[in-house]
Amino acid sequence: MTNRIMIVGVGGQGTILCGKLLTIALMKAGYDVKMTEIHGMSQRGGSVSSEISYSDKVYSPVTETGGADIIVAFEKLEALRYSDNLKPSGKMIINDHVMYPASVLSAKADYPEDLNSRISEKFNASFLKASEAAKELGNTKVMNIILLGALAKALDLDGVNWDEIIEENVKANFVEINKKAFRYGHDNINL
Amino acid sequence: MKNLLTGNEAVALGAVDSGVKYAGAYPGTPSTEIVENLSLCKEELYSEWAPNEKVALEGAIGACYAGVRSLACMKHVGLNVAADPFFTNAYTGVNAGLVVVSADDPGMHSSQNEQDNRHYAYHANVPMFEPSDSQECYDMMREAYEISEKYDTPVLMRLTTRVSHSKSIVERKEKLDVPFRPFEKTPTKYVAVPAVAKGLKVKVIKRKEELEKYSETSVFNKAEYYDKKIGVIASGICYQYAVDVLGKNASYLKLGFTYPLPTDLIKEFASNVEQIYVIEENDPVMETQIRALGIEVIGKDRFPLTGEMLPQIIRKVILGDANEVTAIDKSDMPARPPALCSGCPHRGIFYSLAKNKKRRDRIYISGDIGCYSLGYADPYNAMDSLICMGASISAAHGASKVYDMMGLAENKAVAVIGDSTFFHTGINSLMNVAYNNSKVITIILDNRITGMTGHQQNPGTGYTAQGDEALMLDIPTIVKAVGIKNVTTINPNDLSSVDEAINSAMEYDGPSVIIARYPCALKRFSKEDKSEFGEMYVERYSVDAEKCTGCKNCLRSGCPAISFDKTENKAKISDDSCLGCSICSQICKHDAIKKVVK
Numbered sequence: 001m002t003n004r005i006m007i008v009g010v011g012g013q014g015t016i017l018c019g020k021l022l023t024i025a026l027m028k029a030g031y032d033v034k035m036t037e038i039h040g041m042s043q044r045g046g047s048v049s050s051e052i053s054y055s056d057k058v059y060s061p062v063t064e065t066g067g068a069d070i071i072v073a074f075e076k077l078e079a080l081r082y083s084d085n086l087k088p089s090g091k092m093i094i095n096d097h098v099m100y101p102a103s104v105l106s107a108k109a110d111y112p113e114d115l116n117s118r119i120s121e122k123f124n125a126s127f128l129k130a131s132e133a134a135k136e137l138g139n140t141k142v143m144n145i146i147l148l149g150a151l152a153k154a155l156d157l158d159g160v161n162w163d164e165i166i167e168e169n170v171k172a173n174f175v176e177i178n179k180k181a182f183r184y185g186h187d188n189i190n191l
Numbered sequence: 192m193k194n195l196l197t198g199n200e201a202v203a204l205g206a207v208d209s210g211v212k213y214a215g216a217y218p219g220t221p222s223t224e225i226v227e228n229l230s231l232c233k234e235e236l237y238s239e240w241a242p243n244e245k246v247a248l249e250g251a252i253g254a255c256y257a258g259v260r261s262l263a264c265m266k267h268v269g270l271n272v273a274a275d276p277f278f279t280n281a282y283t284g285v286n287a288g289l290v291v292v293s294a295d296d297p298g299m300h301s302s303q304n305e306q307d308n309r310h311y312a313y314h315a316n317v318p319m320f321e322p323s324d325s326q327e328c329y330d331m332m333r334e335a336y337e338i339s340e341k342y343d344t345p346v347l348m349r350l351t352t353r354v355s356h357s358k359s360i361v362e363r364k365e366k367l368d369v370p371f372r373p374f375e376k377t378p379t380k381y382v383a384v385p386a387v388a389k390g391l392k393v394k395v396i397k398r399k400e401e402l403e404k405y406s407e408t409s410v411f412n413k414a415e416y417y418d419k420k421i422g423v424i425a426s427g428i429c430y431q432y433a434v435d436v437l438g439k440n441a442s443y444l445k446l447g448f449t450y451p452l453p454t455d456l457i458k459e460f461a462s463n464v465e466q467i468y469v470i471e472e473n474d475p476v477m478e479t480q481i482r483a484l485g486i487e488v489i490g491k492d493r494f495p496l497t498g499e500m501l502p503q504i505i506r507k508v509i510l511g512d513a514n515e516v517t518a519i520d521k522s523d524m525p526a527r528p529p530a531l532c533s534g535c536p537h538r539g540i541f542y543s544l545a546k547n548k549k550r551r552d553r554i555y556i557s558g559d560i561g562c563y564s565l566g567y568a569d570p571y572n573a574m575d576s577l578i579c580m581g582a583s584i585s586a587a588h589g590a591s592k593v594y595d596m597m598g599l600a601e602n603k604a605v606a607v608i609g610d611s612t613f614f615h616t617g618i619n620s621l622m623n624v625a626y627n628n629s630k631v632i633t634i635i636l637d638n639r640i641t642g643m644t645g646h647q648q649n650p651g652t653g654y655t656a657q658g659d660e661a662l663m664l665d666i667p668t669i670v671k672a673v674g675i676k677n678v679t680t681i682n683p684n685d686l687s688s689v690d691e692a693i694n695s696a697m698e699y700d701g702p703s704v705i706i707a708r709y710p711c712a713l714k715r716f717s718k719e720d721k722s723e724f725g726e727m728y729v730e731r732y733s734v735d736a737e738k739c740t741g742c743k744n745c746l747r748s749g750c751p752a753i754s755f756d757k758t759e760n761k762a763k764i765s766d767d768s769c770l771g772c773s774i775c776s777q778i779c780k781h782d783a784i785k786k787v788v789k
Contacts, residue, residue, distance in 0.1 A: 002435070010527065011529065023195055023358060024195070027193075027195055027360070032359075032360060033195060033358070033359070033360065034324070034357060034358060034359045035195070035357065035358040035359075036353060036356060036357035036358070037356060037357075038300045038301075038352070038356065045527075045529055045530045045532065045751050046527055046528055046529035046530075047527040058359070059431045059432075059434040059435040060428075060431045060432045060434075060435035060436075060502050061324075061353065061357040061358075061359065061428075061431070062353065062432065062499075062501055062502060064435075064436075064501070064502040064503045064506070064514055065503040065513070065514055065516060066503075066513075066514030066515055066516040067502075067514060077524065077525070077527070078527070080519065080521060080524055081521075081524060081527070083517065083519055083521075084516045086516075086517065087514075087515075088515050088516075088517050100754055101525050101526065101527040101528075102527075102528065102530045102569065102749070102751065103525045103526065103569075104525055104754075105746070105751060105753060105754045105755065106569070106570060106743075106746045106749075106755065107743065107746070107755040107757055108569075109525040110523070110525075111525065112523050112524065118519065118520065119519070122517050122518075122519045123517060123519075140767065
């Protein structure tokens with residue numbers, strides 16, 4: 001069986017780096033890995049997704065409808081948007097954070113108020129205030145690594161040295177804060 | 192050594208390891224990262240951004256004639272631009288090897304159409320590879336150069352978005368040391384005048400017969416037998432999708448070299464399985480050829496003709512089945528389309544084009560390809576048509592001629608086009624405006640970079656793909672040299688000068704060009720940018736709640752940093768996302784948006 005992870009969010013939130021570090025970890029753990037993402041127009045504040053698949057041998061890089069084991073949503077509305085991709089037995093890890101799309105910013109549409117309860121009723125979902133925590137850690141951008149930490153706990157990969165992966169793939173100045181962010185996510189997610 | 196690479200990275204690595212010494216491209220999603228990666232390998236090869244795909248391919252043709260393996264990369268629509276050299280290069284063949292990469296975009300994630308460029312292989316009689324993952328991208332690039340030289344032909348490498356932008360593991364092989372092949376003057380091969388071309392066409396037909404033999408034995412075309420009730424014939428990413436859904440419940444004829452097709456292999460496979468499905472994205476390219484062999488297949492009679500051939504579609508068509516999905520209410524879920532970024536220097540132009548209803552009714556806004564295509568959307572609705580690269584100016588020219596013809600003197604055609612797109616093909620269109628004298632208003636959105644594809648250099652930025660300093664082509668000088676007399680350069684973040692420039696061009700009896708010059712907010716600024724524009728995007732603005740009347744005028748800027756609080760009836764500016772372009776404060780009539788004093 002191929003394991004499928006989807007990382008969804010808003011263009012500019014750092015889904016790509018999160019996905020990249022995950023694929024490196026999976027390779028180090030000895031898996032065949034594929035990852036797919038859509039670039040281009042969607043970078044401009046649109047909805048974005050990265051899909052990571054791992055197994056002894058992976059064929060399709062794309063996750064089927066109803067095929068994801070875990071969806072990590074960097075923004076709550078995006079968890080709802082991509083929910084059809086989750087297996088009924090799948091799990092959601094959600095950044096408890098709101099980013100208004102253009103139609104809401106311009107007061108032409110409303111942002112659904114009840115997302116936490118609506119999603120929790122239907123799915124096995126864990127919420128984490130990753131954006132707030134990142135701000136407290138001193139850099140809003142490390143939200144993505146907090147969520148990577150939470151995902152790593154859910155995956156429980158054997159023999160992966162995450163600190164080393166962060167050291168090897170993040171600019172020297174940002175290594176320490178990213179390690180802290182990873183640990184925060186790992187230790188605070190309530191799975 | 193094993194690495195996790197995208198298809199584009201693997202194509203680049205395959206080029207380096209095949210001894211490619213010259214690579215040219217015009218950026219276009221999903222092909223851009225090939226030359227972007229090659230540009231980092233300055234020690235290994237020369238690579239460049241050409242003004243357009245035709246120029247890129249012609250450069251690569253010249254380089255392969257002159258004796259080094261060469262490469263030209265483009266998105267699918269780029270091959271339309273480069274089709275002219277492509278077809279005749281198929282006649283002359285090569286000296287050193289030449290590969291043309293076409294990255295198609297089934298599903299139109301970032302494109303204006305979904306054309307299937309496999310037709311070009313058939314149409315131009317050029318052999319074609321279709322990799323299905325990154326390892327094949329790497330391996331097929333190496334094989335493509337061998338084929339190119341052995342059969343004296345350019346080779347088409349057809350990628351799709353999912354191959355270009357998916358990562359999978361690649362095992363690198365030894366790097367080839369390819370000797371320089373000095374050009375031997377052979378007019379009967381290289382000078383495609385009619386007398387020569389007639390002979391070359393005969394060679395092309397013979398070459399195809401030889402390539403048919405290669406196709407039968409190519410390592411990239413092979414049958415995999417499991418359960419024989421279902422037989423799948425697939426190329427590219429569709430093979431991976433099919434195996435994912437069907438596993439060992441089907442047999443596969445996996446085709447990686449798809450023009451010309453291996454007809455004997457196909458006949459043999461057909462005789463070994465009960466029901467054949469041809470699975471391909473977009474057009475029935477293989478299906479039509481296989482049916483012509485007299486083989487009954489299921490193809491586009493059941494599979495869709497548009498969009499990606501995602502696994503769930505294969506599951507539904509072949510197995511009549513669908514994965515279980517948990518239902519949840521999404522009826523009130525707002526969409527999240529892309530938008531012009533906070534600080535985007537295109538904002539002032541589109542706000543201004545949109546705001547004056549009377550003037551908007553008089554103008555037809557002819558759009559072009561770039562981030563500024565988003566000018567069509569809310570809240571601007573300031574684009575009336577969009578066709579292809581460079582078409583804004585030429586389509587505006589045609590419309591303008593009709594206004595003259597029909598006595599619609601009040602109407603004006605306005606073209607909006609980016610700097611890179613202007614260099615691409617807009618420049619030719621502007622020549623037509625000047626030469627055939629139409630009253631088009633051309634607004635060149637010069638944000639000092641090729642923005643949409645992720646910040647590639649272009650002839651106006653002063654730098655090459657490889658990061659070296661270069662001549663900075665000056666748009667106002669070019670425009671004047673073309674013959675346009677009414678030329679203004681403005682700062683698009685100064686709304687009054689935007690308005691004044693547009694109004695004055697509206698009244699001018701002849702062609703006008705307005706150059707809106709200000710760097711993209713996301714660009715890494717060059718020293719030339721810093722010296723020309725000073726400190727950029729360092730200020731911040733905020734709303735004075737006392738003065739805000741809740742009129743929502745500022746929302747018409749379409750800036751993602753501004754939100755509207757319905758309960759308090761006030762606008763708000765996010766200090767995380769504001770970049771200080773000041774457009775909203777210029778729009779506000781109540782003096783409620785102020786620069787933040789630090």
